[in-house]
Amino acid sequence: MEPTPDTIAYMIAGYTVFAVVMAIYLASLAVRFRRLRRDLSLLDGIETK
Amino acid sequence: MKPQPLVLKILNIVSALLLAGAFAMAMWYAPVEKVMGAVQKVFYFHVAVAWVGMLGFLAAAVAGIIYLRTRDLKWDIVEVAAVEISLVFFLIAIALGSIWARPAWGTYWTWEPRLTTAAILEMIYIALLLLRQSLEEPEKRARFSAVYTLVGSISVPITFLSIRFSRTIHPVVIGPGGSADTGMMPEMLATMFVSLAVFSVIFVTLFWHRIRLGQMAEKVEQARLKAMQ
Numbered sequence: 001m002e003p004t005p006d007t008i009a010y011m012i013a014g015y016t017v018f019a020v021v022m023a024i025y026l027a028s029l030a031v032r033f034r035r036l037r038r039d040l041s042l043l044d045g046i047e048t049k
Numbered sequence: 050m051k052p053q054p055l056v057l058k059i060l061n062i063v064s065a066l067l068l069a070g071a072f073a074m075a076m077w078y079a080p081v082e083k084v085m086g087a088v089q090k091v092f093y094f095h096v097a098v099a100w101v102g103m104l105g106f107l108a109a110a111v112a113g114i115i116y117l118r119t120r121d122l123k124w125d126i127v128e129v130a131a132v133e134i135s136l137v138f139f140l141i142a143i144a145l146g147s148i149w150a151r152p153a154w155g156t157y158w159t160w161e162p163r164l165t166t167a168a169i170l171e172m173i174y175i176a177l178l179l180l181r182q183s184l185e186e187p188e189k190r191a192r193f194s195a196v197y198t199l200v201g202s203i204s205v206p207i208t209f210l211s212i213r214f215s216r217t218i219h220p221v222v223i224g225p226g227g228s229a230d231t232g233m234m235p236e237m238l239a240t241m242f243v244s245l246a247v248f249s250v251i252f253v254t255l256f257w258h259r260i261r262l263g264q265m266a267e268k269v270e271q272a273r274l275k276a277m278q
Contacts, residue, residue: 004081007088007152014091014148015072018098018141025137029258036265043272 057257064254071097071240071247079240088152091145097244099142099167101252103205105135106174110202113195125191126263128198129181134255136174138248143167154218162211163219170204177201187270 053061075093082089109131116124146164147157158164177197184190212219233241 004083005086005152007086010088010148010152011090014088014145015094017144017148018091018094021137021141021144025255029255029262032262033265036262036269039269040265040272043269043276046276047272 053261057254060250060254060257064251067247067250071244074240074243079237080234082237085149085153088149091149093240093244094248095142095145095149096241097248098138098145100245101248102135102138102142103209104249105131105138105252105256106170106198106205107202109135109198113198116191116195117199120188122187122191122267123264125187125194126260126267128191128194129178130256130259130263132174132177132198133259134252136171136178138252139167139171139174143171159218161217161219162215163208163217166204166208166211170208173201173204 071093075090079090079093081087109128112124112128112131116122116128143164146167150159151157177194180197181190181194184193211217
């Protein structure tokens with residue numbers, strides 16, 4: 001019977017890719033929310049003037 | 050913009066906890082597969098994100114149909130939200146599949162039917178987001194998107210069924226004759242189904258946030274038009 005191959009580095013790479021892509025997407029959501037909030041308060045300010 | 054609803058705040062925490070739980074199950078509950086070794090553990094997240102991503106693309110098509118019937122722009126926001134999150138999930142699925150393929154097939158990429166159709170599917174929806182940028186009129190953009198997602202959704206069943214109707218090295222997991230039916234140990238099967246459920250919850254959470262983002266963008270657009278008048 002053949003021994004189980006050592007593929008742990010690929011497993012770590014896989015979960016790292018998952019974490020990085022998810023982190024980038026969550027950060028992009030947060031950045032877009034922040035920009036829109038800023039734009040909205042700016043536009044509200046113009047309107048009240 | 051209203052603050053996050055309590056249910057969404059709870060979903061944020063639940064999603065994070067469930068993700069940690071699914072990861073722990075994949076690492077310590079599911080046994081190491083003897084032929085492939087530890088890399089097989091990426092399979093649980095790979096299948097889950099691919100499956101949920103495909104359902105998301107179909108959900109976008111449904112939102113597109115509802116938009117075409119109602120002409121209500123809120124369905125355009127829902128549609129784009131579903132497409133964007135599905136794209137992220139599907140990108141992860143392709144990347145994890147590639148990493149798994151290197152030790153299993155000896156290459157990161159091969160132009161076999163599943164990988165080819167998956168790549169085409171991803172590109173179809175990336176193209177949608179790019180093409181939307183070129184359309185300024187909201188109604189025209191929404192109508193174009195709705196028709197595009199409807200036509201584009203044909204690629205979802207093609208991708209799903211590509212490994213059943215053609216000779217391929219990609220394993221069949223879900224459906225009749227799949228490894229979920231035959232060769233998997235109960236612990237592996239449980240981990241796969243838990244991952245599917247967990248990523249469904251994560252999808253719903255992200256979907257809600259992305260819809261809120263779309264609504265906020267709409268509000269900013271309205272305020273901008275008002276300020277210009």
